[in-house]
Amino acid sequence: MKKIIYTIILVVVISVSPGVAAQQNASVIAIVPFTNLTKDTDLEWLSEGIVETLTTKLAHVKTIQIVERQRLSAALDEISLGQMGVVDEAKAAKAGQMVGAETVVTGAFQQVGETFRLTARFVKVATGVISNTAMATGSYADLFSLEDKIADDILSSLGVAVSAAEQEKMYRKPTTSVDAYKNYSQGLNYVKQERYDDAKLMFDRALKEDPDFGQARNDLAFVQWARPSANSSLYLKRIDRPFDETYETMLSAVQRAGMEVRNAQKETGTMEVHESSWSLIKSPQDIQIEIKRLETISGVRIFSQPSKVPCLGIRQAYDWGQSKKTIEKLIAAFETELYRH
Known part of the structure; x- marks a missing residue:
């Protein structure tokens, strides 16, 4: 029995070490x-x-x-x-x-x-x-x-x-059109500035130059998702990570921020996060999160609403400042998890 146990341990060490290194x-x-x-x-x-x-x-x-x-x-x-x-x-x-x-x-x-x-x-x-x-x-x-x-x-x-x-993937061209590439790059710059209407125009132009330009189509989908909710979101970002990684990172961020996930639906990319602190002048916060599944990137939207006051079953007056602080706390945790090595 001891020999079997030792053999298993040895196999695990050999299997894991190269990846870690x-x-x-x-x-x-x-x-x-x-x-x-x-x-x-x-x-x-x-x-x-x-x-x-x-x-x-x-x-x-x-x-x-x-x-x-x-x-x-x-x-x-x-x-x-x-x-x-x-x-x-x-x-x-x-x-x-x-x-x-x-x-x-x-x-x-x-x-x-x-x-x-x-x-x-x-x-x-x-x-x-x-x-x-x-x-x-x-x-x-x-x-x-x-x-x-x-x-x-x-x-x-x-x-x-x-x-x-790796070399084959490196040299694979997303487009052969310099003009399409130019429009796409300008669109990305507009996304950074949250100028989604201008970004959509550039991505549309890129696809007109090259209908097979997958990256442009991907970012156009992000912009079309982001535009309707741009004014109602406290956090709306294009993330250079696939959906699964972004979703798991957000779950880790919620834990890091000391908050509670109450309702997570991975198939729809949504989750509800609760911060339970409450007093007569500070309402608990329910944070709503939407993560958009795209081909190689993802979109993250965060917004909030006040929770029902315990026992009373009513909502307190909306505290915009407190809501913003709560979301900023979650954003800081999310970006720490996202960018840590």
């Missing part, structure tokens, strides 16, 4: 918006568009962990990096420290005549020193190939080996 050895990188060195404002969309493409490509590599764009944006806003033009190494390292990255990728793009150039610098967060650089030159029509080159150079700089399956 792979997770611990993952390279954590952050990619900041690329700087437009060209005076042509019509190219400004590439600042975010290039980041979106590189993030999507590198996310297919299991030994790399990409810092969430929403989390990185918050860090950049805090140190006002977005207003500085070219990002210096010290600021890049500071942003990297804030989000737990080991390497920060900064870059720029420039068009001179028919020549289009992408450049990138890789800053080691621990030292604030540029560890390597990359450059890809071609024409504007070669944009997708130039982005592939920069992605390859990032992997090479990190010393990351890529499997054939």
Whole structure:
């Protein structure tokens, strides 16, 4: 009997260890918006568009962990990096420290005549020193190939080996139309600004250019879901995670916030969360959560209403300030769970 027990334990250790080691050895990188060195404002969309493409490509590599764009944006806003033009190494390292990255990728793009150039610098967060650089030159029509080159150079700089399956996914093009890609990137920028009508227009244009552009169709579905409830939600976000992961993360966030899930319906993506604190001047809060299931992303909407007062069976006067504080507490817990490594 003892031999059997020891054998089982040994098998478990051997099975689990490689996965744990792979997770611990993952390279954590952050990619900041690329700087437009060209005076042509019509190219400004590439600042975010290039980041979106590189993030999507590198996310297919299991030994790399990409810092969430929403989390990185918050860090950049805090140190006002977005207003500085070219990002210096010290600021890049500071942003990297804030989000737990080991390497920060900064870059720029420039068009001179028919020549289009992408450049990138890789800053080691621990030292604030540029560890390597990359450059890809071609024409504007070669944009997708130039982005592939920069992605390859990032992997090479990190010393990351890529499997054939990962490589196939990396080089898979979501669209072959630069114009569709431009409209899609502009739509994503409008989503960040919560300008959903403008975002819908851009995604519609992207799909007109390329009806098979799956990412544009996915984000159009998010916008169509978000628009009707934009004014009644205290939290409405596009999440770069699939539905199942987002739903489980929200459940963990509720527990972290010290709240209670009273009614969760995963098939519909809804849950009701209760904060039980109550007094004559503070009503308990019932928080309503909707999580939208999309193909590769998800949407999260949070809103609230006052609970019935115990024993009396009536609702207190709605306390907007208290409701907002309760939801902010849940949001903080959700984003902590969402972005923790």
